[in-house]
Amino acid sequence: MGEVNRVIVIGWDGAGSFVQSSETPQLDAFFRRGASSLTTQAVMPTISAQCWGSMFYGVTPDKHQLDNTRAEKERFPDGSPYTSVFKLARQQWPDAKLASFSSWEPINYGIIETSAGVHTVSMPDAELAAAAGAYIQLNPDVKLMFVHFDLPDAGGHRHGYNTPGQWEVIAQTDRHVAIIMQAIEEAGLLQDSLIIQLTDHGGGGAAPTDHGSDHPLDLTIFWSCAGPGIEPGSEVPAELGLIDTAAVIAHALGLMPSDSWDAKLPLGLFK
Numbered sequence: 001m002g003e004v005n006r007v008i009v010i011g012w013d014g015a016g017s018f019v020q021s022s023e024t025p026q027l028d029a030f031f032r033r034g035a036s037s038l039t040t041q042a043v044m045p046t047i048s049a050q051c052w053g054s055m056f057y058g059v060t061p062d063k064h065q066l067d068n069t070r071a072e073k074e075r076f077p078d079g080s081p082y083t084s085v086f087k088l089a090r091q092q093w094p095d096a097k098l099a100s101f102s103s104w105e106p107i108n109y110g111i112i113e114t115s116a117g118v119h120t121v122s123m124p125d126a127e128l129a130a131a132a133g134a135y136i137q138l139n140p141d142v143k144l145m146f147v148h149f150d151l152p153d154a155g156g157h158r159h160g161y162n163t164p165g166q167w168e169v170i171a172q173t174d175r176h177v178a179i180i181m182q183a184i185e186e187a188g189l190l191q192d193s194l195i196i197q198l199t200d201h202g203g204g205g206a207a208p209t210d211h212g213s214d215h216p217l218d219l220t221i222f223w224s225c226a227g228p229g230i231e232p233g234s235e236v237p238a239e240l241g242l243i244d245t246a247a248v249i250a251h252a253l254g255l256m257p258s259d260s261w262d263a264k265l266p267l268g269l270f271k
């Protein structure tokens with residue numbers, strides 16, 4: 001595979017697999033450029049802190065022990081035996097630029113370890129898209145960056161998941177992500193970046209305006225990536241789950257995965 005100099009992960013909170021019913025030209029083009037799935041499985045319970053936690057830490061929620069209340073109130077404990085992929089990158093590169101832009105602030109102070117030394121920015125989605133795009137253009141040497149948009153989940157809670165109201169908000173998020181993709185392209189970073197676009201959970205399974213259950217509407221998510229070594233227009237291997245994202249990021253950056261991880265690199269994702 002070609003050289004990957006940075007990984008950029010774009011998270012759409014609570015979008016499930018409902019992107020397929022929404023107007024998302026940016027994401028459609030991204031799927032054509034890389035590997036995609038509309039049937040990937042999140043982790044139980046299908047709640048943001050648990051699911052994003054499993055994505056960053058590569059372990060099941062019973063191990064990282066994050067939940068929304070904890071993430072909102074506490075910093076991730078220094079004594080945890082689990083290592084996020086951000087921390088892994090920090091251990092490898094003491095001076096590397098690592099960044100997290102999130103419209104749900106607990107990701108930046110409650111989920112990612114303080115000791116990972118990540119540049120964090122928290123602001124609402126529209127401003128966040130502009131700020132993240134500007135950051136990319138000024139910091140093309142960023143190694144690992146997470147951008148998180150909360151609007152799809154807010155739309156699901158307000159209008160019901162997988163409804164025209166949420167589809168409209170998902171379409172809006174696609175326009176926000178397009179700002180980031182344009183910044184990546186204009187900075188000349190498309191060729192040597194692995195870009196992942198995914199969501200943490202769906203909703204509307206057990207309750208129309210909520211999530212958390214093991215109903216397929218809550219548990220089924222979209223997952224996609226594009227960049228060096230990824231076959232354009234291909235399908236993501238069926239064995240990949242949300243929890244494996246940490247292993248995909250580590251592999252792309254050339255990091256040894258943490259021994260503590262449940263995350264595994266699916267065979268056949270990279271050529």
Ligand SMILES: [Zn+2]
Pocket residue numbers: 014048153157211
């Ligand atoms: Zn939610």
